[in-house]
Amino acid sequence: MTYAPKSDFLTQLIERGYVADCTDYEGLDRALLAGPVTAYIGYDATAASLHVGHLLNIMMLRIFQKTGNRPITLMGGGTTKVGDPSFRSDERPLLDDAAIQRNIDGMQKVFDRYLDYGPGAATMLNNAEWLDDLNYLTFLREIGRHFSVNRMLSFESVKSRLDREQSLSFLEFNYMILQAYDFLELNRRYGCQLQMGGSDQWGNIVNGIDLTRRVDDKVIWGLTSPLLTTSDGRKMGKSAGGAIWLNGDMLSPYEFWQFWRNTTDADVGRFLKLYTELPLDECDRLAALGGSEINLAKVRLANEVTALLHGPEAAARAEATARAVFEQGGAGGDLEVALIDAAALSGGLSVVQALVRSGLVPSGKEVKRLIAEGGLRLNNEPVTDAQRMLDADAIGEGLKVSIGKKKHRILRIG
Structure with a gap:
């Protein structure tokens, strides 16, 4: 134009x-x-x-x-x-x-x-x-x-x-x-x-x-x-767990916050401009952060969007809960880390292959059972497709894997 x-x-x-x-x-x-x-x-x-x-x-x-x-x-x-x-x-x-x-x-x-x-x-x-x-x-x-x-x-x-x-x-x-x-x-x-x-x-x-x-x-x-899709081709607002509702009684502020925190690196700058009221230069500054610092931009995005919908206090509670679960495992100690070989990941692995190779789950059959029963989450998002692919971008600085309600690990490249 x-x-x-x-x-x-x-x-x-x-x-x-x-x-x-x-x-x-x-x-x-x-x-x-x-x-x-x-x-x-x-x-x-x-x-x-x-x-x-x-x-x-x-x-x-x-x-x-x-x-x-x-x-x-x-x-x-x-x-x-x-x-x-x-x-x-x-x-x-x-x-x-x-x-x-x-x-x-x-x-x-x-x-x-x-x-x-x-x-x-x-x-x-x-x-x-x-x-x-x-x-x-x-x-x-x-x-x-x-x-x-x-x-x-x-x-x-x-x-x-x-x-x-x-x-x-x-x-x-x-x-x-x-x-x-x-x-x-x-x-x-x-x-x-x-x-x-x-x-x-x-x-x-x-x-x-x-x-x-x-x-x-x-x-x-x-x-x-524009009709937005995320950088990985998904329709905006859809996740493996279904629609991301805006009413708090249909989707908790914490789950809403997590949706934005799990934004892919490539989408952060665009989403900051569209879904927050931050000045454009601040959006550009946050989007330009490299390495693990991009996670600071994702937290800022999640806080700003959640505060607009559910209020600043709900956003602060969601961030505090996420830190407790992700960084301390929700039980006062650091989460254990499981490593996956970078060479094996270079061509992309299905979530089933990745969890078996990392030793988090003993067999592909067990991973598929967990998926079928709704017992496997990646960064708190339910996994419904056993063919879902993971690559280096998806794992980033660490991908939180939740198996059932109590077992949480961090999957990293190493």
């Missing part, structure tokens, strides 16, 4: 790596300078908690508010009844009203940590307010006529599903029309001029912009963030 923004919001987002694409950088930048602007991100209530995959866009809303603008968190009480088919291989299970409301209540706990709600501040809305009572024939005549089925079929989120010959129900096909209608309604009711979301929502966002132009002759904008 060659455009150099002048507004504080766009400048911060671009410098910190939040932006994948925008429908009109210059037009949005001018609106932000004239500000304040109202923007929204939509969240369907498909689970009782948001997860780490949502955190990037939550941070965007936080920056949006801190730069003097008005964020809307739109709960999909209506659209959840349909289900977003984007890049999915099957239809989402349908939830009843009570389950949807429970999920919205759970998600609100997270937003309360990152945004200030109230008069003139952030607003939480539910699209069931205007979707639940739509008159079907009126909606088809006034809204549906503006959508080309040919164009809808061309969007990658739909096309990829059809190309794989996987069923797409008529119910799901309506989702993109309803999301576009959300943007139109938010513009009419609240003067909302911007929708943000992950880059997988680009087609849905463009639909809303086009609909609003056609129906009300209004100019509005869309801004997307």
Whole structure:
């Protein structure tokens, strides 16, 4: 991107790596300078908690508010009844009203940590307010006529599903029309001029912009963030143990802290810029630390992210617990170290081979049994794949191996 923004919001987002694409950088930048602007991100209530995959866009809303603008968190009480088919291989299970409301209540706990709600501040809305009572024939005549089925079929989120010959129900096909209608309604009711979301929502966002132009002759904008994967190719927010939930009753602050502490070296600098509020020069300084000192950056990352979500005291407790478990083995003495030959590791070893070679587990059969029973953890993260590979980067200055609940060792290269 060659455009150099002048507004504080766009400048911060671009410098910190939040932006994948925008429908009109210059037009949005001018609106932000004239500000304040109202923007929204939509969240369907498909689970009782948001997860780490949502955190990037939550941070965007936080920056949006801190730069003097008005964020809307739109709960999909209506659209959840349909289900977003984007890049999915099957239809989402349908939830009843009570389950949807429970999920919205759970998600609100997270937003309360990152945004200030109230008069003139952030607003939480539910699209069931205007979707639940739509008159079907009126909606088809006034809204549906503006959508080309040919164009809808061309969007990658739909096309990829059809190309794989996987069923797409008529119910799901309506989702993109309803999301576009959300943007139109938010513009009419609240003067909302911007929708943000992950880059997988680009087609849905463009639909809303086009609909609003056609129906009300209004100019509005869309801004997307990249869909992040970690340097080892995993989708951000996923681990061997499942989703990294943001609600403390679904994932403890300690486990959340550990997720960030276990960040790979290559991801530290990027994650510091995206998930903390540290100045950019401090992020760069920490990312440049070499050798074992990079672990200081990982602890800083874990503390900063955990403090934002769960509070500074929870972050401090998590770090203290981690030090007790990792450095003293949780029982007052240093953890024993098991060595693995560097030459054997040069080509990469499966976790089964590595633990047998190190002498930590007597046989590959025993390692596989531990994995199958959920009894093996690496840096406190459950191992579920016996084919998982370990190399020098994965072991680093020391990889904590937990066998069952009481046996802990440090695996090192030697």
